[in-house]
Amino acid sequence: MKIIAVHTHILEASLSQAFAYSRAWYDRHTAMLVEIETDQGIAGWGECYGPARMTAAVVDSVGPWLIGKDPLRTDCLWQMICARLRDHGQKGVAIQSLSGIDIALWDIKGKHFGVPVHQLLGGAQRSEIVAYATGLHRRKSGDPSRYLAEEAVGYAAEGFSAVKLKIGFGVEEDAAATRVVREAVGPGVGLMVDANHAYDSVAAIRLGRMIEQHDIGWFEEPVRPEDIAGYRAVKAALSMPIAGGECEFTRFGFRDLFVSRALDIAQPDTGGAGGLSECKKIADMAETFGIRYIPHVWGTGVAIAAALHLIAVLPPHTPPSLRPIGPILEFDRTEHPIRQAILTEPIEHARGIVRVPDGLGLGIEIDRKALARFAVR
Numbered sequence: 535m536k537i538i539a540v541h542t543h544i545l546e547a548s549l550s551q552a553f554a555y556s557r558a559w560y561d562r563h564t565a566m567l568v569e570i571e572t573d574q575g576i577a578g579w580g581e582c583y584g585p586a587r588m589t590a591a592v593v594d595s596v597g598p599w600l601i602g603k604d605p606l607r608t609d610c611l612w613q614m615i616c617a618r619l620r621d622h623g624q625k626g627v628a629i630q631s632l633s634g635i636d637i638a639l640w641d642i643k644g645k646h647f648g649v650p651v652h653q654l655l656g657g658a659q660r661s662e663i664v665a666y667a668t669g670l671h672r673r674k675s676g677d678p679s680r681y682l683a684e685e686a687v688g689y690a691a692e693g694f695s696a697v698k699l700k701i702g703f704g705v706e707e708d709a710a711a712t713r714v715v716r717e718a719v720g721p722g723v724g725l726m727v728d729a730n731h732a733y734d735s736v737a738a739i740r741l742g743r744m745i746e747q748h749d750i751g752w753f754e755e756p757v758r759p760e761d762i763a764g765y766r767a768v769k770a771a772l773s774m775p776i777a778g779g780e781c782e783f784t785r786f787g788f789r790d791l792f793v794s795r796a797l798d799i800a801q802p803d804t805g806g807a808g809g810l811s812e813c814k815k816i817a818d819m820a821e822t823f824g825i826r827y828i829p830h831v832w833g834t835g836v837a838i839a840a841a842l843h844l845i846a847v848l849p850p851h852t853p854p855s856l857r858p859i860g861p862i863l864e865f866d867r868t869e870h871p872i873r874q875a876i877l878t879e880p881i882e883h884a885r886g887i888v889r890v891p892d893g894l895g896l897g898i899e900i901d902r903k904a905l906a907r908f909a910v911r
C-alpha cells in the first residue's frame with residue numbers, strides 16, 4: 535500500500551455567544567483535519583491541535599514527503615518527519631502537524647487490518663470511559679456566580695461525575711467562582727480548576743491555598759509551561775494534584791517534566807504532542823514515573839476518537855485492584871458547531887460515560903457535506 539495524497543481541511547464556525555478562558559475571548563471555533571489517501575482506496579483521518587492555518591501550512595509542506603510511502607510504517611514515518619523538522623520545530627506547530635498526520639496513518643492501519651486502532655495499540659482495557667465535563671467559561675453578560683453555578687449543576691444533572699472550571703481571572707475572583715461551583719454541585723461531584731497558565735507561582739500558590747478547602751481534583755496549568763521550577767514550587771506548596779502538559783510535546787519534552795517531578799497528572803494532547811505513536815510512548819513513560827496520564831482533548835470528533843482509542847489501552851492510574859482509578863476523558867460541553875457535525879455518527883455520552891468506537895481504524899466516518907459547510911477554502 536502506498537500513500538497517494540495528503541489533504542488538509544481548515545474548518546471554521548462562528549459561535550452564538552463569545553466565551554473567554556483566562557487569556558482571550560473567542561467568538562469562533564476552528565479545526566484542522568488531515569486526510570491521507572492510499573492507492574488501495576483506504577483513506578485515513580487525523581486532526582491537528584493548534585492554529586489551523588499554521589498546521590495546515592506545515593502539513594501541506596510535509597505531504598509530498600509521504601507520497602509513495604507505505605502508510606503502515608507509522609513509527610518510521612514519524613521518525614522521518616520529526617528528523618526533517620527537528621532543526622526548526624521540536625515543539626509547537628511542527629509537532630502538532632506531525633500529530634494529525636500520525637493519527638490519520640493509524641486510521642489507515644486499522645482499516646487495512648480490519649480492526650479498531652485500540653486493538654493495534656495493545657488492546658482495550660475498557661470499552662467505556664468515564665468523562666468529565668469541560669466548560670464553565672466566562673460569558674460577555676450575566677453574573678458569573680449565577681451562570682457558572684447553573685451550568686455546573688446542569689452537568690451534574692446530565693450524569694457527569696466531575697466538572698472543570700476555567701480560572702485565571704484574578705485570585706479573588708477565582709476563589710469566589712470556585713466556592714460558588716463547589717457549593718452548587720455539592721461534595722459528591724469532582725471539581726477541577728484550569729488556569730491556562732495565567733499565573734506565576736506566587737499567585738498560583740496564593741490561589742491554591744484559598745481553594746484547597748473545596749476538594750479540588752486537580753489544579754491545571756497554574757503557571758506557564760516553560761516554568762518547570764514554578765510547577766515544582768506550586769506542587770510542593772499545595773495539597774491538591776497539579777496537572778499540565780497540553781502545551782508540551784513529544785517524549786523528549788515530557789521526559790524533562792517527569793524527571794523534574796513537576797506534575798502529578800500529565801495531559802498531552804493526542805493531536806498535538808505527537809499523535810498516537812508518540813502519546814502511547816509518553817503514556818508508558820508516565821506510568822514508569824508514577825504520573826497519571828489524562829489526555830487534553832479539544833477539537834472535533836476526530837480528536838475525541840483518537841483520544842478514546844488511546845485511553846482505552848492505558849492501564850489504570852492505580853496498580854491492578856478491584857477498584858482501579860482512571861483514566862478519564864476530557865469532554866468539552868461548550869458550543870462547538872463543528873465538533874460532532876462532521877461525524878456521520880456523533881460521539882455522545884450517556885450519564886457521563888463515553889463508549890470507545892469499535893469500528894475499523896478510528897471507528898468514525900466523516901460527513902463530507904458537513905465538511906464542505908465549515909470549509910474555509
Ligand code: CA
Pocket residue numbers: 728730754755780830
Ligand atoms: Ca486546559
